[in-house]
Amino acid sequence: MNKLKKKITSAKKKWEGIENNKEPIVYIGAASCGRAAGALELISETEKFIKENNISARVIQVGCIGPCYLEPLVDIKMPGQPRVSYSNVNVRTLNNILKSQLLEGVPFTKAAIGNFGSSAFNGIPPFYELPMLKPQVRIVLRNCGLIDPEDIDQYLAMEGYQGLMNALEMSPEDVIGVVRQAGIRGRGGAGFPTFKKWTVCRNTPGEQKYLICNADEGDPGAFMNRSLIESDTHAVLEGMMIAGYAIGASKGIVYIRAEYPLAIERLKTAIKQMKEYGLLGKNILGSTFNFDITIKEGAGAFVCGEETALIASIEGKRGMPRSRPPFPAISGLFGCPTIINNVETLGTLPNILRNGAEWYNRFGKEGNRGTKTFSLVGKIRRTGLIEVQLGTTLREIIFDIGGGVQKPFKAIQTGGPSGGCLSEEFLDLAVDYESLASAGSIMGSGGLIIMDEDTCVVDVAKYFLDFTQKESCGKCIPCRVGTRHMVEILERITHGEGVPEDLLTLRTLGDTIKKGSLCGLGQTAPNPVLTTLRYFRNEYLEHIKDGLCRAVVCKDLIEYRVIKEKCTGCQSCVKACPTGAISGPRSEPHNLDKTKCIKCRSCYEICRFEAIAGDAIVIRTAEKRS
Amino acid sequence: MPEVIEVIFEKYQRKPDQLIPILQNVQREFGYITPESVKHISRYLRISENQIFGVSSFYAQFRFTAPGRHSVRVCLGTACHVRGGATLLEMLERELEIVCGETTPDRRFDLERVACLGCCALSPVVQIDADIYSRMTVNKLSELLKQYE
Numbered sequence: 001m002n003k004l005k006k007k008i009t010s011a012k013k014k015w016e017g018i019e020n021n022k023e024p025i026v027y028i029g030a031a032s033c034g035r036a037a038g039a040l041e042l043i044s045e046t047e048k049f050i051k052e053n054n055i056s057a058r059v060i061q062v063g064c065i066g067p068c069y070l071e072p073l074v075d076i077k078m079p080g081q082p083r084v085s086y087s088n089v090n091v092r093t094l095n096n097i098l099k100s101q102l103l104e105g106v107p108f109t110k111a112a113i114g115n116f117g118s119s120a121f122n123g124i125p126p127f128y129e130l131p132m133l134k135p136q137v138r139i140v141l142r143n144c145g146l147i148d149p150e151d152i153d154q155y156l157a158m159e160g161y162q163g164l165m166n167a168l169e170m171s172p173e174d175v176i177g178v179v180r181q182a183g184i185r186g187r188g189g190a191g192f193p194t195f196k197k198w199t200v201c202r203n204t205p206g207e208q209k210y211l212i213c214n215a216d217e218g219d220p221g222a223f224m225n226r227s228l229i230e231s232d233t234h235a236v237l238e239g240m241m242i243a244g245y246a247i248g249a250s251k252g253i254v255y256i257r258a259e260y261p262l263a264i265e266r267l268k269t270a271i272k273q274m275k276e277y278g279l280l281g282k283n284i285l286g287s288t289f290n291f292d293i294t295i296k297e298g299a300g301a302f303v304c305g306e307e308t309a310l311i312a313s314i315e316g317k318r319g320m321p322r323s324r325p326p327f328p329a330i331s332g333l334f335g336c337p338t339i340i341n342n343v344e345t346l347g348t349l350p351n352i353l354r355n356g357a358e359w360y361n362r363f364g365k366e367g368n369r370g371t372k373t374f375s376l377v378g379k380i381r382r383t384g385l386i387e388v389q390l391g392t393t394l395r396e397i398i399f400d401i402g403g404g405v406q407k408p409f410k411a412i413q414t415g416g417p418s419g420g421c422l423s424e425e426f427l428d429l430a431v432d433y434e435s436l437a438s439a440g441s442i443m444g445s446g447g448l449i450i451m452d453e454d455t456c457v458v459d460v461a462k463y464f465l466d467f468t469q470k471e472s473c474g475k476c477i478p479c480r481v482g483t484r485h486m487v488e489i490l491e492r493i494t495h496g497e498g499v500p501e502d503l504l505t506l507r508t509l510g511d512t513i514k515k516g517s518l519c520g521l522g523q524t525a526p527n528p529v530l531t532t533l534r535y536f537r538n539e540y541l542e543h544i545k546d547g548l549c550r551a552v553v554c555k556d557l558i559e560y561r562v563i564k565e566k567c568t569g570c571q572s573c574v575k576a577c578p579t580g581a582i583s584g585p586r587s588e589p590h591n592l593d594k595t596k597c598i599k600c601r602s603c604y605e606i607c608r609f610e611a612i613a614g615d616a617i618v619i620r621t622a623e624k625r626s
Numbered sequence: 627m628p629e630v631i632e633v634i635f636e637k638y639q640r641k642p643d644q645l646i647p648i649l650q651n652v653q654r655e656f657g658y659i660t661p662e663s664v665k666h667i668s669r670y671l672r673i674s675e676n677q678i679f680g681v682s683s684f685y686a687q688f689r690f691t692a693p694g695r696h697s698v699r700v701c702l703g704t705a706c707h708v709r710g711g712a713t714l715l716e717m718l719e720r721e722l723e724i725v726c727g728e729t730t731p732d733r734r735f736d737l738e739r740v741a742c743l744g745c746c747a748l749s750p751v752v753q754i755d756a757d758i759y760s761r762m763t764v765n766k767l768s769e770l771l772k773q774y775e
């Protein structure tokens with residue numbers, strides 16, 4: 001342990017050097033989302049700029065700080081000044097920023113959004129006072145976007161591995177005790193108390209036990225786990241060690257989806273560093289604890305996020321769930337006691353062991369302690385990754401943090417394909433496990449998808465069911481056949497061929513699938529349909545009775561046209577139209593040839609003149625008929 | 627046994643749980659799971675070819691035909707769906723004259739769908755080879771394709 005303490009001292013010195021930098025530092029957010037927005041090009045441009053101007057400055061790659069809608073993000077810290085954050089940077093603005101900051105020493109205020117000091121700087125507000133950040137409580141995400149995840153020293157300087165050191169000074173039972181007092185529940189979806197699962201595993205005799213980190217993150221629309229691994233890799237691995245120590249495991253496995261190559265790369269780097277620092281292997285930090293971590297890449301199957309399917313997959317089989325009991329905590333991987341924890345659960349543990357259970361109890365509410373990360377996406381102004389205390393209301397999340405919706409709000413979908421769609425009347429619902437369940441939805445892993453009046457709820461329900469139907473492993477009949485049947489009915493409704501009885505059939509089928517399915521996939525698959533039936537029944541009826549899709553999504557029920565009075569003749573729709581259905585000379589209202597139109601919506605999406613995009617280039621079939 | 631396969635096998639123990647990592651490595655090497663490699667894996671791990679096909683066909687990742695020069699993957703995750711991902715896929719199907727899951731006759735592109743690339747905040751998202759492009763529109767995408775030969 002003393003060796004590590006020495007390393008920490010020097011890591012802290014190194015970090016102080018960064019904090020009190022003598023040369024400028026350019027931080028660039030280069031997690032997958034940053035890269036998709038162009039961060040890598042900015043890095044090479046910055047390096048080029050530094051070389052060409054012959055200045056000494058450092059470029060540090062950091063992870064994702066959360067407000068992904070502002071990406072790519074570039075921060076610059078000049079000696080003696082607070083770090084300034086710039087948003088939506090492209091190559092052109094980058095050059096202006098670099099010139100202004102690195103050469104002239106003044107921030108380029110036009111593109112600056114926040115500074116990391118405690119007060120305004122040159123008119124740039126403190127970053128954490130920004131509306132999106134202010135209501136957040138960052139525990140799991142505390143290092144994200146601030147440190148270089150590929151540099152273990154930076155993690156150590158942030159008190160990294162302190163939680164592990166504290167844990168190793170306690171008995172495993174005491175560690176479980178702390179986790180129990182902290183009251184943390186599994187962040188992978190079901191919210192089962194973490195300490196309970198661990199206790200069962202701890203008390204099960206067995207030579208070999210396993211700790212698996214579930215980084216499958218199969219929920220489409222969710223990226224909290226990816227972001228955390230990419231931005232604070234060591235925190236997750238430290239959490240695995242703490243959990244492994246508590247349950248008596250000597251082997252840890254990260255099961256991660258192959259679609260996350262950067263996260264996999266960073267895990268490999270971090271594991272190598274841990275070995276160099278004596279944090280893996282035998283007698284870790286002079287204790288009796290032995291632990292190793294390996295990585296298993298998933299191969300693309302949503303159901304493999306389910307515990308028993310995940311185990312089958314690691315064993316080299318088809319990822320089919322099996323019925324429980326026996327629970328994996330008693331008989332899991334290769335028949336050995338196994339604990340599977342979610343990335344976020346594990347990422348929270350170092351904080352709890354570093355600061356104590358009492359500290360953690362300050363966050364959240366009775367029965368729902370702590371914070372939860374969410375990915376906030378869809379039709380919302382400020383998309384990204386957020387962390388709030390449990391018990392925060394949907395309204396605070398959507399409007400205060402997310403900045404609201406451009407068009408009128410319609411629904412929020414929580415919990416991914418297993419969750420439900422909640423309507424406006426639930427906006428004041430506190431986000432905790434029980435409240436969401438009582439509204440017919442679930443917490444799930446934390447995907448929040450916001451929908452406005454341009455989203456058709458029937459279409460969304462069909463989308464989710466189609467997803468689960470395709471991802472069903474097919475082992476049990478309610479799930480395999482039932483979901484297919486539901487998709488067929490929904491298809492008919494969106495084609496305008498639904499009949500009123502369909503609604504009852506959907507409900508009965510849904511209830512049966514929930515009751516009769518073997519695993520969580522089937523047991524929750526009907527939720528999106530059941531909740532939309534409950535809260536948006538009218539929209540189903542409109543589709544069925546009037547052949548009307550008010551959101552202008554269901555192709556068979558809509559037709560596009562140009563609103564002559566609003567068209568400026570800018571030609572962008574002419575260019576976007578893949579079939580040449582729109583034509584017209586520049587500066588004159590365009591024509592749309594309905595016989596050529598394939599209703600791809602490209603013109604609708606591309607039209608910049610909100611007036612047009614707003615009330616649509618659409619005649620509803622119902623109108624047309626009359 | 628071809629040398630490439632031998633080199634792959636050297637990295638993995640002779641245990642059935644190594645099947646998926648081996649298949650992944652084979653696919654990285656050859657671009658797809660070749661019939662010959664299945665034979666060799668079967669012998670190496672002492673499991674039947676049937677079983678290997680049973681496992682590999684279960685997972686979306688594995689393919690059994692030679693890939694094109696570039697892979698185009700359109701995200702149809704929830705965020706991308708809500709923001710028009712399907713339009714992008716339809717446009718690609720039209721422009722490339724293939725349906726999702728196929729390869730263009732000139733072997734230039736593979737077209738696939740993917741459940742979510744984890745960049746939902748910047749949806750809709752398209753991945754071409756290793757690069758992820760965000761905030762895609764039909765026009766941008768059509769331009770982008772021209773960069774790939």
Ligand SMILES: Cc1cc2nc3c(=O)[nH]c(=O)nc-3n(C[C@H](O)[C@H](O)[C@H](O)COP(=O)(O)O)c2cc1C
Binds near residue numbers: 306
């Ligand atoms: C179909 C299905 C998919 C799941 N996908 C995931 C996933 O991607 N990540 C995850 O952590 N848990 C997932 N779960 C939940 C896990 O089975 C398990 O409950 C969780 O990993 C336990 O971790 P926790 O106790 O830390 O929450 C899924 C469950 C089901 C039924």
Ligand code: FES
Binds near residue numbers: 220704749
């Ligand atoms: S839904 Fe497309 S990247 Fe997540």
